[in-house]
Every structure is written in C-alpha cells, then in structure tokens.
Amino acid sequence: MRIEARGLVVRFGARAALAGVDCDLVSGELVGLIGPNGAGKSTLLRVLAGLQRVDAGEARYDGLSAAELGRTALARRVAYLAQSGLSHWPLRVDHVVGLGRLPHRRPFSPPSAADRAAVEAALAAAEVVELRGRPIGTLSGGERARALLARALAVEAEMLLADEPVAALDPLHQLRAMTLLRAGARNGAGVVAVLHDLTLATRFCDRLIVLAEGRVVADGPPSALTDAVLAEAYGVTALRGERDGEPFVVPWRAAEPNPGN
Amino acid sequence: MSARATGAGVRYGPLVAALAALALAVALVSLMVGYARLDVPAALADAFAGRSTAAAVVLEQIRLPRAALGATVGFSLGLAGAALQGLLRNPLADPGVIGVSGGAALGAVVVFYSGLAGAFALAMPLGGVAGAVVAALLLYALVGRGAGTMTLILAGVTVNSFAGALTALALNLSPNPYAAYEIMFWLMGSLADRSLPQLWLALPLTIAGWALLLASAPALDALTLGEDTAASLGFDLGRLRAQLVAGAALAVGAAVAVTGAIGFVGLVAPHLLRPLVGNRPGRLLLVSGLGGAIILLIADIAVRLIPVHPELKLGVATALIGAPLLYSLIDRMRKEA
Numbered sequence: 096m097r098i099e100a101r102g103l104v105v106r107f108g109a110r111a112a113l114a115g116v117d118c119d120l121v122s123g124e125l126v127g128l129i130g131p132n133g134a135g136k137s138t139l140l141r142v143l144a145g146l147q148r149v150d151a152g153e154a155r156y157d158g159l160s161a162a163e164l165g166r167t168a169l170a171r172r173v174a175y176l177a178q179s180g181l182s183h184w185p186l187r188v189d190h191v192v193g194l195g196r197l198p199h200r201r202p203f204s205p206p207s208a209a210d211r212a213a214v215e216a217a218l219a220a221a222e223v224v225e226l227r228g229r230p231i232g233t234l235s236g237g238e239r240a241r242a243l244l245a246r247a248l249a250v251e252a253e254m255l256l257a258d259e260p261v262a263a264l265d266p267l268h269q270l271r272a273m274t275l276l277r278a279g280a281r282n283g284a285g286v287v288a289v290l291h292d293l294t295l296a297t298r299f300c301d302r303l304i305v306l307a308e309g310r311v312v313a314d315g316p317p318s319a320l321t322d323a324v325l326a327e328a329y330g331v332t333a334l335r336g337e338r339d340g341e342p343f344v345v346p347w348r349a350a351e352p353n354p355g356n
Numbered sequence: 357m358s359a360r361a362t363g364a365g366v367r368y369g370p371l372v373a374a375l376a377a378l379a380l381a382v383a384l385v386s387l388m389v390g391y392a393r394l395d396v397p398a399a400l401a402d403a404f405a406g407r408s409t410a411a412a413v414v415l416e417q418i419r420l421p422r423a424a425l426g427a428t429v430g431f432s433l434g435l436a437g438a439a440l441q442g443l444l445r446n447p448l449a450d451p452g453v454i455g456v457s458g459g460a461a462l463g464a465v466v467v468f469y470s471g472l473a474g475a476f477a478l479a480m481p482l483g484g485v486a487g488a489v490v491a492a493l494l495l496y497a498l499v500g501r502g503a504g505t506m507t508l509i510l511a512g513v514t515v516n517s518f519a520g521a522l523t524a525l526a527l528n529l530s531p532n533p534y535a536a537y538e539i540m541f542w543l544m545g546s547l548a549d550r551s552l553p554q555l556w557l558a559l560p561l562t563i564a565g566w567a568l569l570l571a572s573a574p575a576l577d578a579l580t581l582g583e584d585t586a587a588s589l590g591f592d593l594g595r596l597r598a599q600l601v602a603g604a605a606l607a608v609g610a611a612v613a614v615t616g617a618i619g620f621v622g623l624v625a626p627h628l629l630r631p632l633v634g635n636r637p638g639r640l641l642l643v644s645g646l647g648g649a650i651i652l653l654i655a656d657i658a659v660r661l662i663p664v665h666p667e668l669k670l671g672v673a674t675a676l677i678g679a680p681l682l683y684s685l686i687d688r689m690r691k692e693a
Contacts, residue, residue, distance in 0.1 A: 146587050170590030177584045183445035184580050184635040194578055198590045202574050230635070246581070250589075 096172060096253040096285060097121045098143055102152035105138050105309075112138040114309035115152070122253050125280040126287045127296035129320075130306035131329050136289045137178060139306065140256050143287070144175035170198035174252035178259050178289070180239045185232035188242045192217050192227075195249030213249050220275055221245035222268075236263045244272065254285040262291060273299040293320070293333070297344040317342050326350040365634030375646035379427060382653040386423040387415070389657050394419070421555050422547045426656045427649045428555070428562055429547070429615050430625075432607035434648020435641055437622030439569045442576035442637035443600050444505055450622040451608040454508070454601060455495055455515030456488045460612035462519040462526075463487015465539050469526045480542075481557050481613040488609020491515050492601050499597075504583070508597060545616035545671030547656050558610040565607025566645070568599050573638030580637060618671045620678025621648050621655075627685050651677075 103116040112135045120126060120143070128136050141147035143154055145161040156164050156172065164172075174195070182191065195217065196210040206214075218224045221241045226234060231242055240263040247255055260276070261269045269292070276286045277299050290296040296303060297317040305313040305320065307328040313319045325333050325344075334345040388396050392414055399411035433451060440449040451457050467473050467483030498511040523543070530536035575596045578586035583593055608622075625647040626640055633639040652670070655677060659668040 141584065144584075144588050146584050166592060167590045170588060173588075175584065175588035177582055177588075179582065181582055182580055183582070184630075184637060186580055186635050190634060190636060191581070194581060194585075194589065197574055197578055200574075202571070243581070246585075 096157055098154055098156055098173075098254060098285075099158075100139075100143065100152065100154040103139065103142055103149055103154070104151035105135075105142065105147060106150050111309050113142070113149075116306070116309070116311055118304055118311060118314065120254065120285055120287055122285040123280055123283055124285055124301045125277050125299060126285070127300035127303045128287055128289045128306065129291070129293065129296050129303055129328075130312075134306040134328070135309040136306055137258050140175070140258050140287065140289060144173055144256050145169050146175065167198055171250070172252055173254045173256060174247045174250035176244060176247035176255065176257040176260055180236065180243055180263065182231045182239075182243075185230035187227070188223055188229055188231055188234070188245075189214060189218065189227040191231050191242055192223075192245045192249050195246045198250065213251050217245040217249035220248055222271065237265055237268055240264055241268065241272070248279075252284065254287070255279065257286065257288045259289050259291065261288075261295065269295060293344045293346055296320075298341050317344075320344060365636070365639075366632050368633065368639055371632055372642060372646070375643060375650065379646050379649045379653070382650050382657070383423045383427050386426060386653050386657050387419045389660050390414070390419055391660065392418075417551065418549075421550050421552050422656065423653065424555055425550050425558070425614060426547050426653045428559065429611040429618065430621060430649035430652025431645040432562055432565065432611045432648070433618065433621040433652065434625035435566060435569050435645035436604040436608045437648070438626040438637070438640045438644035439572060439576065439600050440604060440622075441626050442572075442579065442640070443597065444509060445579060446509070447627065448623070449509075450619075451604055452516055452617075452619070452622075454512035454604060455491045455519060456601075456605040456609050457612045457617055458516040458519035458523070459491020459494075459605075460484040460488035460609040461543055461617050462523050463490070464542065464613055464616075465523050465526050468539060468542070469530070469535070477551070478553060478557055481554055481610075484613020485558075485561060485609050487519070488605045488613065491519060492605035492609075495601060496598065541669065542616050543671075544669035545618035545674075546667075546669050547615055548667060550614060554614045558614045561606045561610040565603045565605070565610065568603030569607065570641055572596060572600055572603070573641055576641070577636060577638040616669075616671060618652065618674055620674045620682070621651050624678045624681050624685075625651055627682065 098120040100116060100118050103113045104111060105113040116139055128140065130136050138147060142149055153160060161169055192214050196206060196213060200206060200210060218227055221244045223242050223245050226238055226242060231239055234242060244260055247257065261272045264272055273295050276288060280286050297320060300317060302315060303317055303320055304311060305324055305328050312328050313324045322332065325331055330350050331346045332348055332350050334347050336343055394411055394414055399415040402409045402412035403416055436451040440451065440453060441447055463486045464480045464484035467479050472479045495511050495515050499508050527536050527539055575586065575591040578589045578591050587593055626644045629643045629647045630640055633643055655673045656670055659670055659673045662668055
C-alpha cells in the first residue's frame with residue numbers, strides 16, 4: 096500500500112497543528128515520525144488513519160480517498176495504535192487483542208480460524224502470551240502497552256500507524272518492540288511510528304520524517320537528521336556514533352542560540 | 357467469585373440459557389401471585405378452551421399483562437442501561453442519563469394534565485412515547501452528529517432536568533390536589549392494572565428499540581479502547597450514538613409510557629452481570645436485558661406479597677432493593693481495587 100498525503104492542514108482554533116504537510120508512506124518501510132512536543136506528529140498520524148478531519152489537503156490510499164476506499168476497507172488495511180493506553184473495562188488480554196479482528200468479522204458471527212490464528216500470532220509477536228488470561232487493568236504500564244500493540248498487530252493491516260508504541264516500555268522491551276516493528280516492515284507491512292527516543296529512531300528506522308510546528312523539516316534516511324535539523328526542530332545538539340553498521344544519535348545538550356539569527 | 361478474580365467470565369451460551377430459563381420461571385411465578393386466589397392451571401385450561409370464566413378473565417386481563425409487561429419493561433431497562441454504560445463508558449449511566457425517561461414521564465403527565473387521558477385509554481402511553489421521542493430529538497439537536505461523549509452526557513442531563521422541571525411545574529399548577537396526587541403516584545411506576553392493549557401498543561416500539569440496541573454490540577466492544585481506536589476499527593461513532601439514542605428512546609420511552617418511571621433496574625442489572633461476561637460490553641447487552649427482566653419481575657412479585665396498603669409502587673420497591681444492592685457492589689469494587 097502507498098499512502099500519499101498532500102498539503103495537509105489541520106487547525107485547532109487559531110493554531111495550525113498541521114500547516115501544509117506532504118509525505119509518502121509505502122509498505123515495507125519502517126518510518127519514524129519524530130519532532131518536539133506539539134509538532135503535529137499525533138495529528139498527522141490521526142489524519143493518515145482517517146480519524147481527523149482536515150481543513151485542507153488530502154491523504155490518498157493507493158490513489159483512493161478514505162471515502163472512496165470505505166470505512167471497513169480502510170480499517171482492514173490501515174491499523175492505528177493510539178497513544179493513550181486506556182481500556183475502559185477490564186477485559187482479558189486475549190479479548191482485547193481479539194478486538195483487532197473486528198474489521199474482518201461479520202457482525203455476530205464467531206471468529207474464524209484466520210481470526211484465531213491472527214490473535215495467537217499477535218500475542219506471540221508482542222510477547223504477551225503468558226498474560227493472555229489476565230484482565231488488562233491488572234497489567235503494568237509496559238505490559239499493557241505490549242498487549243495494545245498486539246491488538247494493533249492482530250488487524251494484520253498493510254500499514255500500521257503507531258503513536259508512541261515504545262514510550263512506556265523498559266529498554267529490553269523497547270529493543271524487542273523496535274526489532275518487531277522492523278521485522279514487520281521487512282515482511283511487507285508499512286509501519287509509521289511516532290517516537291521520542293532519537294537513539295531508537297535513528298538506529299531502527301529506514302526513514303525519518305521530522306516535524307516541527309506543523310511542517311516537515313526533514314524527510315529521509317536517518318542520516319538526514321543533521322545537526323542543523325536537530326537544532327532547528329529540537330534545539331539540541333547530539334552525539335553521533337555507529338555500531339555494526341547501524342548509525343545512532345544521542346541527544347546531548349541544548350543547542351547554543353545561533354548568533355546568525 | 358473465581359470468574360470475577362480472573363476476569364474470565366463464564367460460558368456465554370449456558371449463561372444466556374440459564375438467565376432466560378430463570379426469567380421464564382419468575383414470569384410464571386408472577387402469573388400465580390396476586391390478590392385474588394386463582395387456580396392457574398384451571399384458568400389456563402379455561403382460557404385456551406375459550407371459556408370466559410372469572411378465572412380465565414383474571415388470568416388474561418390482569419395477570420398476563422402484568423407479567424408480560426414486567427418482563428418486557430425489565431428487559432428494556434436492563435438492555436438500555438448496559439448499552440448506555442457501554443456507549444458512555446461510564447458505570448453510572450442509566451436510561452435516565454440521556455433524558456428519554458424524563459421526557460416520557462413528562463409526555464404522559466401532559467396528557468393526564470390536559471384531560472386527554474380520560475378521552476381514550478391509550479392516550480397516556482401514546483403521550484409518553486411522544487415525550488420520549490421529543491426528548492431524543494431535542495437531545496440530538498443539542499448534541500449534533502459529531503460531538504463527543506461528554507457533550508452527550510451534559511446534554512442528556514440538561515434534557516432530563518428540563519423535563520423534570522416541567523413535570524414539577526405541572527404538579528405545581530395542578531388545579532386540584534387529586535390530580536397532583538394521581539400524577540405523583542403514576543410517576544412512581546407500577547405494573548398494576550395495566551391492560552393487554554397497552555402491552556400491544558408498547559411492544560412494536562420496544563422490539564424496534566431492542567433491535568437497535570442489540571445491533572450495537574460489536575461497536576460497543578470496540579469502544580472499550582476509546583473512540584479513536586473504535587473508529588480505526590471501522591465503526592462510525594456518530595451513527596452509533598444516533599442508533600443508541602433512538603433505541604433507548606423507543607424501548608425505554610415505551611416502557612415508561614406504560615408503567616411510569618422505574619429506577620435502578622437499568623443501573624444495577626449491568627453491574628450485577630458484567631463480571632459474568634468478562635466485562636465485555638457487547639456480550640453484556642442480552643445478558644443485562646434478561647437480568648433486568650428477572651429483577652423487575654421479582655420486585656413486582658414482592659410488592660404484591662408485602663402486606664402494605666396501598667400497594668408499594670414498583671419504582672419505590674426497585675429503588676429500595678436497588679440502592680443497597682448498588683452499595684454492596686461499590687463496596688466490593690472498592691475492596692477489589
């Protein structure tokens with residue numbers, strides 16, 4: 096699948112959360128959507144998921160608008176993982192993961208063999224098999240984040256849009272989740288993940304889209320996250336390194352104000 | 357208790373069958389209980405043979421409407437309570453929260469007040485249904501299609517308070533104390549002296565409401581993870597809200613129109629049964645409806661067995677039973693937390 100977004104503008108009152116965003120997303124790629132707080136990352140993700148009305152511009156899915164594609168087809172092909180890890184009722188973990196199959200199921204028909212297989216695969220991939228019988232309210236924050244990631248994986252969509260999927264995880268599970276998302280992309284699904292950890296973003300992502308103040312300030316491989324972009328978007332300087340062929344960036348300190356400005 | 361501790365619930369099919377059997381059994385008990393001594397098998401035999409003996413008349417004209425209305429009204433209240441708690445993701449929601457029961461009560465009171473009630477027998481139920489529909493339309497006009505859950509709750513509280521104020525105004529301006537007394541007693545809710553025509557009037561609207569409410573099960577399940585996630589799973593939340601408001605207006609509006617306001621059933625039934633379905637809001641719908649029918653039938657049997665005259669009003673009895681029950685549930689939730 097290919098999502099093409101052109102000229103996206105979203106205003107909340109007088110403030111423009113997105114002020115003209117263009118981006119292309121294709122299956123098979125792990126894209127990190129990064130930028131400072133309030134840059135418009137979550138809003139962009141919600142627009143791409145068909146959840147947010149735009150004031151201008153459009154996202155097209157393999158050339159079709161969301162309306163042309165239809166609600167159910169969009170739900171099957173594009174999965175969305177919300178930032179908030181909330182569950183209003185203390186459902187069992189495997190029931191939560193099963194919700195990911197709703198776009199594929201006819202109402203009031205029992206889950207098919209494919210539905211059950213998808214749930215099992217998602218539980219295994221997100222490493223929550225042993226938590227499957229627990230009410231989601233009894234899990235720790237990181238365990239809950241993994242259960243909800245499994246819910247999104249269970250959709251088996253061509254594109255996964257994940258809003259901060261690793262923010263609540265401990266380092267080991269962050270590494271495993273990023274590896275999982277990258278493996279998903281290698282297997283043909285597109286993954287767009289909002290990330291705050293620049294080290295993980297530069298190390299694991301095929302491509303980074305940097306947003307600041309509702310605009311794309313950089314879009315390219317991790318090497319596109321230059322010192323100038325870091326200073327412009329985040330106001331920080333960074334250490335850079337490379338290990339086993341994987342580049343990484345570690346934010347280091349606030350950037351000095353540029354005397355040229 | 358172990359089901360609650362693990363969050364697993366019990367098997368759904370057997371649970372539905374058991375509750376349906378229990379509801380049927382309580383309905384049969386309700387047929388047998390009453391002020392007149394009635395040989396129910398003999399009355400049944402007379403009724404089926406078409407002999408209009410006194411026993412058959414009591415059964416057909418008094419006991420049967422009472423039991424059937426108890427079951428349908430209880431089902432409506434339990435089902436609508438579960439659906440609205442699922443929609444609003446708030447365990448305090450009940451059919452009153454969106455204002456349709458207040459609207460239905462007002463509609464019936466207006467009919468009574470205007471003297472139309474004396475003109476023909478079905479005037480009050482029709483007025484109640486009209487009141488519920490007007491309340492739902494007003495709610496929808498206030499909220500609009502795109503608005504969120506909090507707006508819906510606040511608009512519902514507004515509509516309910518307004519309907520309550522107008523009902524109080526009718527009492528306030530009542531031309532004679534007897535009329536005010538009648539209105540107050542009617543508002544307390546009762547299944548006594550209801551007729552089969554009232555049941556036939558309420559039933560089609562009620563069943564249409566049930567269909568709308570029950571059909572929302574998958575969307576309510578998806579809403580467990582919030583509105584964005586539900587929408588990303590392909591559900592149209594604007595349509596869902598309209599569907600549930602319409603369903604509750606039809607089912608609860610028709611119920612209140614015939615029986616008056618009966619509180620607590622719509623609040624307590626979902627709470628009692630939620631642990632048994634593993635907290636899944638979609639599966640709770642049918643189960644909570646059956647639970648509501650059982651609770652209401654038991655309460656209606658109780659008011660006939662308690663030797664108090666005049667008979668305890670059903671709304672009074674459900675609140676008297678429901679409030680301590682709800683407290684014990686809250687207490688248990690607090691201990692588990």
